[in-house]
Amino acid sequence: MSELLLNVKDLRTRFHTRDGLVHAVNGVSFFVKEGETLGIVGESGCGKSVTVMSILRLIPSPPGEVVSGEALYLGRDLLKMSNDEIRHIRGSQLSMVFQDPMTSFNPVMTIGHQVAEPLMAHQEMTRKQAYARAAELLNLVGIPNASERLGDYPHQFSGGMRQRAMIAMALSCNPPLFIADEPSTALDVTIQAQILDLVKHLRDEFGMAVIWITHDLGIIAGLADRVAVMYAGFIIEEAAVDDLYDHPSHPYTIGLLGSLPRMDESGQRRLTSIEGMPPVLYQPPTECPFLSRCTYKIDRCSKENPSLMPVDDDHRAACWVDTTTGKSRA
Amino acid sequence: MNLFAHIVRRLLLMIPMLIGITLLLFIVTHMVPTNPLTVILPEKSLNDPEIVKAATIKWGLDKPLYQQYLIYLGNLLHGDMGVSFKTKNPVTFDLEQFLPATVELSIASFIFALLIGLPLGIISALKSGSIVDHFTRVIALLGASIPPFWSGLIVLFIFWFKLRWLPGPGRIDARMAAPPTVTGSFLIDSLLAHNMPAFWSSVTHLILPAIILGWFTLAITARITRSSMLEVLQMDYIRTARAKGLTEWVVVIFHALRNALIPLITIIGLAFAGLMSGAIMTETIFSWPGIGRYAVMAATNLDFPAIMGVTLLIAVLFMFINLTVDIIYTIIDPRIREM
Numbered sequence: 001m002s003e004l005l006l007n008v009k010d011l012r013t014r015f016h017t018r019d020g021l022v023h024a025v026n027g028v029s030f031f032v033k034e035g036e037t038l039g040i041v042g043e044s045g046c047g048k049s050v051t052v053m054s055i056l057r058l059i060p061s062p063p064g065e066v067v068s069g070e071a072l073y074l075g076r077d078l079l080k081m082s083n084d085e086i087r088h089i090r091g092s093q094l095s096m097v098f099q100d101p102m103t104s105f106n107p108v109m110t111i112g113h114q115v116a117e118p119l120m121a122h123q124e125m126t127r128k129q130a131y132a133r134a135a136e137l138l139n140l141v142g143i144p145n146a147s148e149r150l151g152d153y154p155h156q157f158s159g160g161m162r163q164r165a166m167i168a169m170a171l172s173c174n175p176p177l178f179i180a181d182e183p184s185t186a187l188d189v190t191i192q193a194q195i196l197d198l199v200k201h202l203r204d205e206f207g208m209a210v211i212w213i214t215h216d217l218g219i220i221a222g223l224a225d226r227v228a229v230m231y232a233g234f235i236i237e238e239a240a241v242d243d244l245y246d247h248p249s250h251p252y253t254i255g256l257l258g259s260l261p262r263m264d265e266s267g268q269r270r271l272t273s274i275e276g277m278p279p280v281l282y283q284p285p286t287e288c289p290f291l292s293r294c295t296y297k298i299d300r301c302s303k304e305n306p307s308l309m310p311v312d313d314d315h316r317a318a319c320w321v322d323t324t325t326g327k328s329r330a
Numbered sequence: 331m332n333l334f335a336h337i338v339r340r341l342l343l344m345i346p347m348l349i350g351i352t353l354l355l356f357i358v359t360h361m362v363p364t365n366p367l368t369v370i371l372p373e374k375s376l377n378d379p380e381i382v383k384a385a386t387i388k389w390g391l392d393k394p395l396y397q398q399y400l401i402y403l404g405n406l407l408h409g410d411m412g413v414s415f416k417t418k419n420p421v422t423f424d425l426e427q428f429l430p431a432t433v434e435l436s437i438a439s440f441i442f443a444l445l446i447g448l449p450l451g452i453i454s455a456l457k458s459g460s461i462v463d464h465f466t467r468v469i470a471l472l473g474a475s476i477p478p479f480w481s482g483l484i485v486l487f488i489f490w491f492k493l494r495w496l497p498g499p500g501r502i503d504a505r506m507a508a509p510p511t512v513t514g515s516f517l518i519d520s521l522l523a524h525n526m527p528a529f530w531s532s533v534t535h536l537i538l539p540a541i542i543l544g545w546f547t548l549a550i551t552a553r554i555t556r557s558s559m560l561e562v563l564q565m566d567y568i569r570t571a572r573a574k575g576l577t578e579w580v581v582v583i584f585h586a587l588r589n590a591l592i593p594l595i596t597i598i599g600l601a602f603a604g605l606m607s608g609a610i611m612t613e614t615i616f617s618w619p620g621i622g623r624y625a626v627m628a629a630t631n632l633d634f635p636a637i638m639g640v641t642l643l644i645a646v647l648f649m650f651i652n653l654t655v656d657i658i659y660t661i662i663d664p665r666i667r668e669m
Contacts, residue, residue, distance in 0.1 A: 058572055083578075091575030098573075103566040108588050108663055118574045153664040169574070 004072075005177055005209050006032040006055070006094075011069035013047075013054045016062055023281040024050045026233040027069075029308075032177065037203065037210040039224030039241070041217055041256070043278055047233040048213045049099075052179050055079075056094060057086050073177075092122035095170035096179040100186045101162035105154035111138075111162075112150025115169045122173050137168040141198060160191035164198065171202060178203070179211045184219070196223065217260055221245060226314075229253050232278055232289035238308065239315035249317035249324075251296045288320070296321045298328055333660055333667070340653050351645045352406065352638070356399050359634050366391065369415045369632050402638075411642070412635035416627070421639035424624060429643070430514025431501060432613070432620030436605035438536050439544030444598070447548040451555025456582065458560065466552050473549030482542045482615035489538060496534055499617035503531040539616040543609055547601040554597055558590040565589070592663050599655035606651075607644040 013025040025047045032038050040048045053059050055071045055078055071078040073093065078086060090096075095118070098104045105114060115137060116130035125133065131150060138146035141164040154162060163183055170178060180199065184192035196219060203210050212223055220227055220241065227244045229237040229252065237250040248254045258272040276293040279285075288294070288301040300320045308316040309329060322329045367385055368376065375381045386392050390401060405412060411421035454463040490498040501516055502508060509519035509528050516532035562568065563586055571585040610622035621640055628636035660666050 056573060058569055087575045087577065089575070090573055096573045098566060098570060100566060104570045106567040106571065106585050106589070107665060108592075109585070117571075117576060121574065121576055121580075155665050166570075 003034045003074075004031055005034050005036075005074065006211075007070075007072040008051075008055060009070040009072070011051060011054055011071065012067040013050050013059060013064060014067055015064050020282045023284055024064075024233050025054060026281070026284060028230070028233070028235050030228050030235060030238065032209050032211060034176065035207050035209055036226065037212060037224045039220035039227040040211060040213045040230060041215065041220055041227060042230035043215055045280075046230045046278060048230050049181050050233075051230070052096065052181060052211060052213060056090055056096060056179070057081075058096075088122065091118040091170075091175070092173040093175055094177045094179060095173070095175040096181060097163070097166050097170045097183045099182040101159050101166055101183075102186065104166060105157075105162060107154055110151050110153055111157060111165050112152075115150075115165060115172060118169065118172045133172065134168070137172055138165060140202075141165070141168040141171075142194075143168075159187055160194065163187060163191075163195055167195070167198065167202070171206070174206060175208060177209045177211070179213070181213045182215070185214070185216075192219075199223075217245075217256055229256070232281055232285070234289065234318060235308065236290070236319070237317040239312075239317075243312065243315050247312070247315070247324075249311045249315065249322075250290075250319045251294045251321070251323060252290050253317075254323060255293075288318075296323055296326065300328065333657070336660070337653070337657065340656065344649050344653075347649065348642075348646070349403070352403060352642065353399070355638050355641055356402065359637055360395060360398075362632065364632055366415060366632065366634060411639040414628070414636045414639075415633045416631045416636065417633075421635050424636065425621065425639055425643055426514075428619060428621045428624040431618055432606060432609055432622060434515045434517065435536065435539055435543060435609060435613070435618055435620060436602065438540035439605050440547065440602050441544075442540050443544040443547035443551050443601075447551030448555055450548075451552040452559055452582065452587065454552065454556040455559030455563065458556075463556075466556070470549035470553050473545035476545075478542050478545075478611040479615055481545065482539070482612055485538050485542060486615070496538055497531070499615070501532060501535055501618065502528060503535075506531055539612050539618055542615075543605060543612040547598065547605060550601060551594070551598055554594050555590065558593050559586060562586045562589045588662060592659070595655055595658055595662070599651050599658075603644075603648045603651040606647050 008031065009029045011025055011028045015022045015024055028051050030038065040051070042048050050059065054066045057078065059066060066079060069079065073089065078089065105111065112131055112134050115134040119125045119130040119133055120127065135147040135150055138149065143149060143161060143164055157165060184195045187195065199210065200223060212220065214220060224241045227239060227241050228235045229250065231252050237244065237248070237253045244253065245257065248257050252274070255272065255274040259274065261271060274293055279289055281289065285305050287303065288305055291297055291301050294301065298321055306318045306320050308318045311317050320329055321327070366389070367382060370389060371381065371385055390398055402412065409422060413419065414421050414424055417424055450462070450466040454466045457463060486498060489496045497503065506528055509516060509523045509525055512519050512522050517529060520528035520532055568581060568586055571581045609620055610626055612618065613620045613622035614626065621643065624636070625640045628640055
């Protein structure tokens with residue numbers, strides 16, 4: 001653990017929609033070190049996927065637009081690269097696995113070809129070499145008789161197998177950073193666990209850094225080193241994983257954890273829920289975006305949107321209230 | 331299912347379909363309240379009962395309709411479509427004379443439509459709202475709404491009569507002899523005969539009718555390609571392809587276009603069959619000796635064997651094109667193979 005692999009600063013992305021300008025990502029900053037696993041957690045629509053897609057410049061424009069920010073990958077800004085430069089980074093340095101394995105493969109191309117494509121594009125392998133490597137990779141992710149299945153089409157694979165193949169494809173060029181956008185969400189729970197184990201195993205074997213996006217705090221607990229919690233396009237809390245679970249500081253994180261059953265707790269506790277819905281931001285907020293759902297709110301919350309403030313060593317939260325005491329922080 | 335078995339099954343299914351078509355055709359043509367003898371015989375012979383009786387027997391018109399049909403069907407099995415009332419030639423012979431010109435024209439129009447329509451459709455989808463997109467929309471609108479008898483006359487007027495850039499009606503310069511028939515296509519036959527002037531003349535004669543005939547197909551090709559591409563470009567697997575670091579060319583042509591072609595193929599297949607059968611206007615304007623003109627001739631003369639022959643030919647063409655479309659489908663879309 002040492003060198004800074006990815007350093008994102010003040011990333012802002014918005015979408016021009018029929019209902020107006022939607023501020024999807026509002027000044028997000030985070031970093032990932034070599035070999036480290038960062039979990040990004042949040043509800044649907046909180047801007048998790050948009051954040052990583054913005055970094056890889058995969059946001060369709062129009063309607064999307066990355067307004068400002070930096071995404072330094074080994075010191076070079078991904079957002080300022082030429083199309084050709086970013087293309088060379090995608091798939092070889094930063095590779096990504098998407099949520100729905102059923103629709104993420106091209107239905108009219110063989111799995112083998114699709115897994116081999118990055119190898120041919122980035123490593124100048126011949127078709128034959130790439131296919132041989134694709135078979136090895138599929139074998140690595142646990143597809144039985146991999147070399148015989150290279151000629152299969154996506155519809156001949158089950159959902160779990162497709163996601164394994166997707167991971168094989170993403171890993172084909174040994175990327176230093178692997179981004180997983182809810183890769184297990186669309187799968188059965190047992191398959192989810194298998195995929196999770198597979199990624200952990202591969203991460204340790206290849207020593208790659210991982211950004212794992214999920215709405216499931218349970219998954220993150222066993223996987224990540226650090227966690228960033230997102231809400232309405234902001235990172236509202238950031239901490240080492242154990243610290244976050246033991247001492248959540250933001251009311252939203254507290255609410256999220258309160259809604260989860262925990263194995264390490266004795267006695268009976270009622271699960272809580274967070275009332276209301278997250279806002280869709282048509283304007284940059286002048287108040288705390290969590291205000292309407294918050295049980296800790298004080299006057300200041302409606303006047304000023306808090307930015308991340310240190311709570312502890314390597315633990316920051318965007319809240320005016322010290323939730324342990326209920327008093328104003330600043 | 332095995333592709334070969336699928337094709338055989340489809341071919342076998344064509345037999346009952348063909349029988350149905352002949353029956354329908356036979357009934358419809360014979361419901362026309364007219365006496366075929368008026369076509370067969372010169373006007374003055376119609377008053378001679380002897381000749382009328384002899385002709386009635388000779389052409390089998392004294393037999394009941396169902397017998398006439400069975401005889402027709404029996405002859406058809408031997409490749410005999412009967413004898414044209416008007417030309418007195420076997421209908422198969424006539425069709426052989428007229429079909430190659432139509433095939434040549436429709437293939438040329440089809441190639442023109444695809445070569446221009448596909449790229450226009452793709453560019454319109456990639457740059458929707460751009461000048462190319464608007465230009466394509468106008469071209470497509472004109473192609474879909476201007477009737478060929480009008481656009482044909484206009485282009486003849488401009489490019490032949492006024493500018494003299496291209497030759498007028500016909501398949502080849504009137505002062506030239508047609509190349510010796512091998513395939514029936516003037517382009518191929520003149521090349522086979524190493525007759526470059528004839529080849530060049532045939533090519534230039536083909537340009538205007540091919541553009542006029544192909545314009546409509548170009549219009550639908552461009553529009554369907556555009557909408558189909560727009561839909562496919564939204565798909566998750568296109569995002570995956572981009573995330574892999576593939577070049578835009580590979581993403582668009584290999585990942586997107588192949589998927590976009592699936593809905594397109596049905597439509598351009600039918601459009602091709604339409605070119606083969608729907609060239610009547612274009613062939614008339616450009617004095618193109620194809621089956622479109624033969625069909626008009628047959629219909630205006632109430633030449634029943636010729637009408638049935640042409641219609642049957644077109645029906646068979648449609649069936650084979652549909653079969654070809656099905657086969658191309660299974661090649662492009664692996665999901666269909668298992669159905």
